[in-house]
Amino acid sequence: MVSEKSNKRxxxxxxxxxxxxxxxxxxxxxxxxxxxxxxTEEDAVKxxxxxxxxxxxxxxxxxxxxxxxxxxxxxxxxxxxxKALDKIREKNSLPAIxxxxxxxxxxxxxxxxxxxxxxxxxxxxxERFVADRxxxxxxxxxxxxxxxxxxxxxxxxxxxxxxxxxxxxxxGSGPAGLxxxxxxxxxxxxxxxxxxxxxTGGVLVYGIPEFRLPxxxxxxxxxxxxxxxVEIKLNMVIGKVLTIDDMLNxxxxxxxxxxxxxxxxxxxxxxxxxxxxxxxxxxxxxxNLMKAYxxxxxxxxxxxxxxxxxxxxGNVAMDSARTAKRLGAKNVYLIYRRSEVEMPARNEEIExxxxxxxxxxxxxxxxxxxxxxxxxxxIKCVKMKLGEPDESGRRRPMPINGSEHDIDIExxxxxxxxxxxxxxxxxxxxxxxxxRGYIEADTQTGKTSKKGVFAGGDIVTGAxxxxxxxxxxxxxxxxxxxxxxxxxx
Amino acid sequence: MYKIxxxxxxxxxxxxxxxxxxxxxxxxxxGQFVVIRVNEYGERIPLTIADYDSxxxxxxxxxxxxxxxxxxxxxLKRGDSIRDVVGPLGKQSEIERFGKVICVGGGVGIAxxxxxxxxxxxxxxxxxxxxxxxxxxxxxLADEMKEISDEFYICSDDGSIGFHGFVSEKLNExxxxxxxxxxxxxxxxxxxxxxxxxxxxxxxxxxxxxxxSIKTIVSLNSIMVDGTGMCGACRVEVGGETKFVCVxxxxxxxxxxxxxxxxxxxxxxxxxxxxxxxxxxxxCGCKMLEQxxxxxx
Ligand SMILES: Cc1cc2nc3c(=O)[nH]c(=O)nc-3n(C[C@H](O)[C@H](O)[C@H](O)COP(=O)(O)OP(=O)(O)OC[C@H]3O[C@@H](n4cnc5c(N)ncnc54)[C@H](O)[C@@H]3O)c2cc1C
Ligand SMILES: Cc1cc2nc3c(=O)[nH]c(=O)nc-3n(C[C@H](O)[C@H](O)[C@H](O)COP(=O)(O)OP(=O)(O)OC[C@H]3O[C@@H](n4cnc5c(N)ncnc54)[C@H](O)[C@@H]3O)c2cc1C
Ligand code: SF4
Ligand code: FES
Numbered sequence: 082m083v084s085e086k087s088n089k090r091x092x093x094x095x096x097x098x099x100x101x102x103x104x105x106x107x108x109x110x111x112x113x114x115x116x117x118x119x120x121t122e123e124d125a126v127k128x129x130x131x132x133x134x135x136x137x138x139x140x141x142x143x144x145x146x147x148x149x150x151x152x153x154x155x156x157x158x159x160x161x162x163x164k165a166l167d168k169i170r171e172k173n174s175l176p177a178i179x180x181x182x183x184x185x186x187x188x189x190x191x192x193x194x195x196x197x198x199x200x201x202x203x204x205x206x207x208e209r210f211v212a213d214r215x216x217x218x219x220x221x222x223x224x225x226x227x228x229x230x231x232x233x234x235x236x237x238x239x240x241x242x243x244x245x246x247x248x249x250x251x252x253g254s255g256p257a258g259l260x261x262x263x264x265x266x267x268x269x270x271x272x273x274x275x276x277x278x279x280x281t282g283g284v285l286v287y288g289i290p291e292f293r294l295p296x297x298x299x300x301x302x303x304x305x306x307x308x309x310x311v312e313i314k315l316n317m318v319i320g321k322v323l324t325i326d327d328m329l330n331x332x333x334x335x336x337x338x339x340x341x342x343x344x345x346x347x348x349x350x351x352x353x354x355x356x357x358x359x360x361x362x363x364x365x366x367x368x369n370l371m372k373a374y375x376x377x378x379x380x381x382x383x384x385x386x387x388x389x390x391x392x393x394x395g396n397v398a399m400d401s402a403r404t405a406k407r408l409g410a411k412n413v414y415l416i417y418r419r420s421e422v423e424m425p426a427r428n429e430e431i432e433x434x435x436x437x438x439x440x441x442x443x444x445x446x447x448x449x450x451x452x453x454x455x456x457x458x459x460i461k462c463v464k465m466k467l468g469e470p471d472e473s474g475r476r477r478p479m480p481i482n483g484s485e486h487d488i489d490i491e492x493x494x495x496x497x498x499x500x501x502x503x504x505x506x507x508x509x510x511x512x513x514x515x516x517r518g519y520i521e522a523d524t525q526t527g528k529t530s531k532k533g534v535f536a537g538g539d540i541v542t543g544a545x546x547x548x549x550x551x552x553x554x555x556x557x558x559x560x561x562x563x564x565x566x567x568x569x570x
Numbered sequence: 571m572y573k574i575x576x577x578x579x580x581x582x583x584x585x586x587x588x589x590x591x592x593x594x595x596x597x598x599x600x601g602q603f604v605v606i607r608v609n610e611y612g613e614r615i616p617l618t619i620a621d622y623d624s625x626x627x628x629x630x631x632x633x634x635x636x637x638x639x640x641x642x643x644x645x646l647k648r649g650d651s652i653r654d655v656v657g658p659l660g661k662q663s664e665i666e667r668f669g670k671v672i673c674v675g676g677g678v679g680i681a682x683x684x685x686x687x688x689x690x691x692x693x694x695x696x697x698x699x700x701x702x703x704x705x706x707x708x709x710x711l712a713d714e715m716k717e718i719s720d721e722f723y724i725c726s727d728d729g730s731i732g733f734h735g736f737v738s739e740k741l742n743e744x745x746x747x748x749x750x751x752x753x754x755x756x757x758x759x760x761x762x763x764x765x766x767x768x769x770x771x772x773x774x775x776x777x778x779x780x781x782x783s784i785k786t787i788v789s790l791n792s793i794m795v796d797g798t799g800m801c802g803a804c805r806v807e808v809g810g811e812t813k814f815v816c817v818x819x820x821x822x823x824x825x826x827x828x829x830x831x832x833x834x835x836x837x838x839x840x841x842x843x844x845x846x847x848x849x850x851x852x853x854c855g856c857k858m859l860e861q862x863x864x865x866x867x
Pocket of ligand 3: 208
């Protein structure tokens with residue numbers, strides 16, 4: 082029996098899961114520095130020895146991009162850190178990022194055999210460790226940074242480059258676009274990323290806060306992609322300044338769309354346009370991309386209030402709530418209509434939010450935002466109870482009659498989800514969309530209904546995860562290569 | 571980086587910049603805008619594309635200095651660069667043969683009215699322009715507007731030039747006159763009013779035209795961040811529905827716009843804006859208002 086066997090094995094390695102050094106909560110709510118400090122070499126090696134090196138490693142099944150987890154952990158235990166990173170990079174081009182933000186508890190670590198009786202191997206933390214170690218050494222030239230750049234001196238590569246010296250356009254510089262670009266550059270294509278914002282990274286730069294993903298780390302990963310020969314053009318809103326047809330007619334052999342799910346949803350309740358009501362996108366963009374948390378050093382303002390509500394239960398809600406705390410709010414109420422088990426946020430985020438004093442108001446739903454003289458004053462809510470499971474498999478929340486109550490606040494952040502932004506898709510002729518406005522694309526290849534055009538990431542799947550977007554970018558790169566080489570659609 | 575290849579002072583506190591942005595110049599249409607960021611620390615602010623020349627690859631922006639970002643802009647010279655310019659954003663103006671169109675521009679709003687009036691003129695509309703400013707010294711683009719107009723009126727709040735009063739008052743006069751006129755065609759012909767300027771002005775214009783049921787288009791200047799429909803900062807209420815100015819607009823049917831909400835939302839960051847400006851003035855050791863009165867920094 083599995084459990085018996087694993088029992089025996091775990092007995093052999095009775096090492097507890099190595100905890101992550103963290104800034105303590107009282108301290109960290111006063112700054113925007115990273116919360117989790119990262120393993121030391123000693124921590125990493127110790128944790129790696131917990132791995133049982135299973136014959137049929139189940140963790141790999143749990144990883145959306147099939148990283149050879151078993152091997153990279155083995156390499157760590159042998160202190161072959163560079164090789165461990167190369168092993169990860171075979172499948173994942175953004176390891177320092179995924180090691181930080183992947184929901185490992187639902188992926189690799191969920192499947193880890195140790196998880197049956199004990200805590201799983203800390204795969205994400207190990208991934209982060211080897212990636213950070215390399216980044217801090219500032220050596221961005223891994224053994225794969227060849228590409229088609231001028232300084233490429235390998236003869237055979239050069240030939241290959243000439244034969245495939247074709248131009249590919251990538252729209253959007255989130256994880257999907259960055260990965261697709263990097264993979265195609267490695268294959269010798271001339272790749273240009275077109276990004277609407279003034280910084281590269283998509284959600285990684287405008288959404289996920291500094292305290293969870295330092296922008297320095299992202300910059301280094303971006304530099305790595307650039308070192309492969311990828312050109313990044315910022316301030317380019319495709320659909321406005323250029324259309325996909327312009328690109329296809331002007332020398333680009335193929336186009337990849339990775340524009341994400343960047344349309345904020347509101348609840349459509351009264352009072353939502355009062356001053357002090359933000360979409361999570363706006364709140365986080367002001368803070369992260371525009372650095373409003375450093376106002377007035379940076380010019381962009383953001384509301385700094387004493388009492389604030391965040392509506393939602395996902396990562397976006399947690400990030401908003403924790404940002405509000407750091408911007409000096411005394412009371413941050415996280416209002417969620419279901420209970421904690423249904424929360425889609427990562428466990429680590431929920432834990433961190435609680436430690437930081439975010440007040441969870443569960444089974445509660447706003448029905449109105451009440452203001453005076455144009456500003457938010459209160460949020461009117463009803464209590465909810467859970468009924469039968471809905472299409473998502475989670476129990477459907479239903480309002481309880483007569484349970485209306487008010488919570489005094491000065492600002493609200495709506496973190497109830499995002500949808501597809503029609504700016505690009507509405508200008509692309511012949512691009513089929515789903516009923517909800519996402520791009521219809523083949524799940525394996527990213528092929529869309531428009532010849533030469535591929536898509537992947539949140540603009541296809543709806544708001545999902547970094548690793549899935551990355552995976553989609555990667556498989557699209559394979560399909561683009563095949564299409565451009567054969568011309569077969 | 572986007573290079574400033576020309577700069578002209580149009581009036582006290584109002585400058586016109588010519589900026590090298592070939593891709594934007596190629597696609598720009600009347601009614602659209604760009605979002606700019608002056609430097610790495612800067613805010614993203616929207617500015618209307620006042621003119622564009624696709625053969626030269628140049629767009630023109632007209633800015634009025636009212637806060638930190640626009641003051642910083644006003645200090646830039648020919649040869650300097652603006653860190654980020656993104657566009658063209660927003661929907662283009664509806665340009666058709668409407669017949670008679672009244673184009674109303676107030677203050678710096680004259681700049682965005684101009685390309686629309688031009689396009690309408692080129693589409694063989696009869697253009698009646700009413701432009702206004704606080705006083706003679708702050709009036710901009712009068713000659714340019716006169717040139718493209720079939721009828722042309724200037725207003726000033728203090729009477730230092732043209733009609734003494736607001737543009738909305740002049741408009742009211744015109745409409746009343748046409749109503750009284752025995753020539754019934756005169757009034758019937760006015761099929762559209764386009765009004766751009768400060769929110770209170772646009773609101774006043776809409777109140778004037780409403781009783782006459784003349785379709786009135788306004789260009790809303792809500793606070794923005796990305797300008798691509800991603801954040802919702804720019805939301806306004808039009809016909810009882812929430813709209814994003816940056817992608818659904820900036821032009822809307824003025825009779826449906828909730829101007830009170832727009833004006834409240836424009837005040838969201840008054841304290842922060844004041845603080846930013848105070849600190850900036852302290853740093854450069856001068857008062858921007860004094861500078862306006864002729865003293866230099
Ligand atoms: C606050 C927040 C926290 C999150 N936390 C996590 C987490 O902890 N773990 C996790 O796995 N996932 C998390 N996610 C989800 C994850 O970030 C996304 O699933 C992922 O970033 C999607 O990648 P993408 O490349 O498809 O799109 P995005 O990252 O959204 O990037 C799209 C890019 O395209 C650009 N773009 C859009 N339109 C155009 C256009 N017309 N022209 C040019 N460029 C355009 C955008 O500006 C953007 O830069 C979080 C999301 C948010 C918002
Ligand atoms: C579609 C559109 C087109 C515009 N065209 C022009 C133009 O051609 N010429 C021109 O001079 N002005 C134009 N504006 C207004 C211009 O964007 C503001 O004057 C500018 O943002 C002020 O910034 P500041 O830092 O100098 O002043 P601040 O002191 O920061 O603000 C002064 C006032 O400007 C508004 N404002 C502040 N920040 C923003 C922002 N990020 N986005 C929009 N408004 C803001 C607020 O109402 C504020 O009270 C336009 C606005 C919009 C929405
Ligand atoms: S990429 Fe994510 S799922 Fe895959 S091994 Fe790393 S942490 Fe686990
Ligand atoms: S400015 Fe962000 S949605 Fe309009």
